[in-house]
Amino acid sequence: xxxxxxxxxxxxxxxxxxxxxxxxxxxxxxxxxxxxxxxxxxxxxxxxxxxxxxxxxxxxxxxxxxxxxxxxxxxxxxxxxxxxxxxxxxxxxxxxxxxxxxxxxxxxxxxxxxxxxxxxxxxxxxxxxxxxxxxxxxxxxxxxxxxxxxxxxxxxxx
Numbered sequence: 038x039x040x041x042x043x044x045x046x047x048x049x050x051x052x053x054x055x056x057x058x059x060x061x062x063x064x065x066x067x068x069x070x071x072x073x074x075x076x077x078x079x080x081x082x083x084x085x086x087x088x089x090x091x092x093x094x095x096x097x098x099x100x101x102x103x104x105x106x107x108x109x110x111x112x113x114x115x116x117x118x119x120x121x122x123x124x125x126x127x128x129x130x131x132x133x134x135x136x137x138x139x140x141x142x143x144x145x146x147x148x149x150x151x152x153x154x155x156x157x158x159x160x161x162x163x164x165x166x167x168x169x170x171x172x173x174x175x176x177x178x179x180x181x182x183x184x185x186x187x188x189x190x191x192x193x194x195x
Contacts, residue, residue, distance in 0.1 A: 047143035050169040055138060057176035062135045065183035069100050069128065072190035076107035080194055097132045101125055112193065124189045131182040134175055138167075 047055065074088025092100060108121050115121070141149040144164075151163045 045143045046145045048147045048169065051143075051147055051167065051172055054169050054172035054176055058135060058138055058172060058179060061176050061179040061183060062131065065128075065131060065179055065186065066097060066100070068183050068186045068190070069097070069104065072186055073100060073104050073107065075190055075194060076104070076111055097128070101128050101132070104128075108193075120189065120192075124185060127182045127185055131179045135179060138172065138175065 070088070070092045073092050074085055077088045077091060078084035091103075095103065105121060105125055109116075109118060137151065138149065141151045144150050147167050147169075149163075149165045149167045152160065153163070154160045
């Protein structure tokens with residue numbers, strides 16, 4: 038006798054793009070971690086463990102704040118930090134859209150559904166049609182931001 042399963046209503050063609058969102062975000066977050074490690078301990082593989090300890094239990098929002106603070110501390114002459122502000126916004130946008138997709142319930146026809154209850158606005162219901170091509174575009178955006186954070190940290194290793 039086979040076990041009964043509860044299955045998402047997300048269309049089959051949207052599963053691979055959603056998987057790319059998750060995989061691309063993991064690479065982005067790894068690059069964000071590495072940038073923080075470089076700012077903390079430099080390019081020392083012997084000291085990399087210290088950076089890993091610091092970032093291991095932080096959420097992405099905390100990592101973005103830490104990156105920003107460390108960068109401003111290490112490079113005060115680069116004020117007003119336009120490049121940092123740009124990368125920080127991209128990281129924040131990528132995190133928000135990733136969370137929106139991953140923490141949604143998927144309804145029939147590829148409709149993403151989310152319920153939030155925030156102090157400021159109370160309960161809010163959100164529904165959004167998400168075709169596979171749109172999810173694929175989000176996966177590409179996250180991949181581009183991953184590349185941008187990598188280029189950003191390469192710039193301060195020189």
